[in-house]
Amino acid sequence: MRIFFFYFLVLLTGSLLAQNQDTTVSTERSLSELVASKNLYHLVGDIKLYGNKKTRDFIIFREIPFKKGERIADSELDKLLELARQQIMNTLLFVDVNVYVAAKKGNVLIINVDLKERWYFFPTPYFRLVDRNFNQWWVDQKRSLDRVNYGIKFIQNNTTGRNDNLNIWLINGYTQQFTIRYDIPFIDKKLTKGFNIGFIRATQKELNYGTADNKQLFNRQESVARKFTKVDFTYSYRPDVRNRHYFKVSYNDEQLSDTILQLNPNYFPGNTTRFRYIDFNYQYKYYNVDYIPYPSKGFQLEANLYKRGLTKESNLWQTSVRAIYAHPLSKNSFLHLEGIGIVKLPRNDVFFNQRLLGYGLNQMRGLEYNVIDGIAGGIFKTTLHKQVFGFILRNPFPSKTHDKIPIRFFLKAYGDLGYGHHINPVASNTLNNTLLRTWGLGLDIVSIYDFLFKIEYSFNQLGRNGLYLQTRREF
Incomplete structure (x- = not known):
């Protein structure tokens, strides 16, 4: 199967380069006219x-x-x-x-x-898996509906026409959550300064309390396993179209049940069931791409500097960088490179500080079932994309703004490298402190409203392979 993959990759690369060489620009203007x-x-x-x-x-x-x-x-x-x-x-x-x-x-x-x-008001039903990806829910959690959040979201985008957003979420199921958030990007005449303010209150009866065999360990109980309250405020500064700065401060109050502390006494700093802290985060974003949700040309960057706690016990520093570079190879194809790096200090074994790879956007294709804890790590992804076909879907219902729905299909071949460093890993977590390697083939389906659906068949260094489905954005 590896031979087939690399043979396919060579053929795809040759096809793309051949198209690139054939796309020459002709001009009928004379030198003087030029x-x-x-x-x-x-x-x-x-x-x-x-x-x-x-x-x-x-x-x-x-x-x-x-x-x-x-x-x-x-x-x-x-x-x-x-x-x-x-x-x-x-x-x-x-x-x-x-x-x-x-x-x-x-x-x-x-x-x-x-x-x-776009349509800006969405009073929509909410249904979402709580697991890190679809495959973890479908296989590891056996498609359990107990691991689903459901409810209703009132989303008013572009509330006053200033690209400001008001969100109210009423969520039940795996997590009981109330969220209200308002974001306005510009509050000054120069259109450079804005703010975001939010409140979250949540409880849940099941909690990830540790890892073993490169997978998450969960405990479910009849009473509440975790309570969480958060209030945050973000000041934003956007001096021009491409550069964005965010300064965030938040107050957090988290409580665990006694059962969780018995399973993992080192879950929170100080071996306690309650952890209250203030954290600060500076985030810088740079966008110079053709389309942020699915870039095919350009460069974009996100850098974070995070500081948690005002005491020695709660102290944590974390810095992270994520960059994407997309380079067109021909009219319908492009090369996509992505790099991620994370470093945390001080070095300790507090589980609350250990999440590293396999969470959120920090996932390697082919290791969807696995997580890697640690204090430092990185991922490098290489992908060749080629649009194989696309069409315009005519809306059967009368609409001045949504009369045409474009849908594009991209074939891709990819390979990922990763590494996660842990000072004292659990013996069964064999993916720590070793070079991680995955590769595969896939199909991306792209449409309006930032819709992106990924179908991927991946292989990894453990000798495992399988079909994986994803719906998240690239950035």
């Missing part, structure tokens, strides 16, 4: 917006890389129009954006921006 065009400038006479019934004009104008009255070189015009389209799409407020020159009088341009807004 030189003249490079010296030609256009004047932006006006920028007209159409279709933004809810979104304020200034939210859109902020994303456009040119202004009314600005001069644009003829050689840069098409690039700037495409950049404007990409940056408006990356606000995640619209399902479709078209930026084009509507009229030209001499060297004066009239530029139109046609927009189709």
Whole structure:
């Protein structure tokens, strides 16, 4: 099977490179015309917006890389129009954006921006697996409906037309949770400063109290195993389109049942059933890609510096970096590279501090059933994508904004490397302190509303292989 995989990878790579070499750009303009065009400038006479019934004009104008009255070189015009389209799409407020020159009088341009807004109000039923991925729930947890959260979410995106969001969640099932959160990205005239404030109250009857054999250990009881309360405030600063800074402070109060402490006395710092702490987090994000939910061109970065606690007992420092680079190989294919790094200090065996790989976005394809605890680790992912086909689904119901639903299919081949360091690992956790290797083939299905569904067949160094399903975003 490995021979088949690498043979397929070689064929796919050769096909992509061949297409890349065949895509040459021809021009009928003479050299003199080309030189003249490079010296030609256009004047932006006006920028007209159409279709933004809810979104304020200034939210859109902020994303456009040119202004009314600005001069644009003829050689840069098409690039700037495409950049404007990409940056408006990356606000995640619209399902479709078209930026084009509507009229030209001499060297004066009239530029139109046609927009189709998303639906912003979603009083939707909530149904979600609590496990790290679908395969863990389907196989390890035997498709247990006890491991499901259900309820209702009231989501009002773009509440006042300023790309602000109000979320109220009423969740039952595995976790009983109430959440209310409000986020507004811009509160000043310069459109650079904003804030986010939230409150969470939750209880659950089952808890992951440890790991063994590279898997999570759970304990379920009739009474509440964990109570959790959190209040947080985030100040955001966005000096331009690509750079974003977030400064967050939160108060947390967590309580465990006596049973959990008996199973793992080292769950919390200080061997206690209650842990109250304040934490601080600085996050930096950089976006320079064509489409944030599924980038096929460009670079994006996320870096975090986290500090927990004000006492020696609760102290934890953590730094993490996640970067993605996507490079087009041809019109319908691209190379996707992703790197993740995490370091925690001080070095100790407190279980609450040990989650490392296998959680959230820090997962390796092919090790979905496994977790790796530790204080430092990293993942490097390489993926070749090729769009094999796509089509436009016509909405059978009348809709001005959702009349067309594009669906694209990407074939991919991938390989991952990872490493998780632990100073005193459990003997049965054999994936600690060793190089991790996985590889496989897959199909990605991409559509509107950031929809991404992944079908992957993966192999790992343990000699295991299987089919895995994912629905999370790339970034």
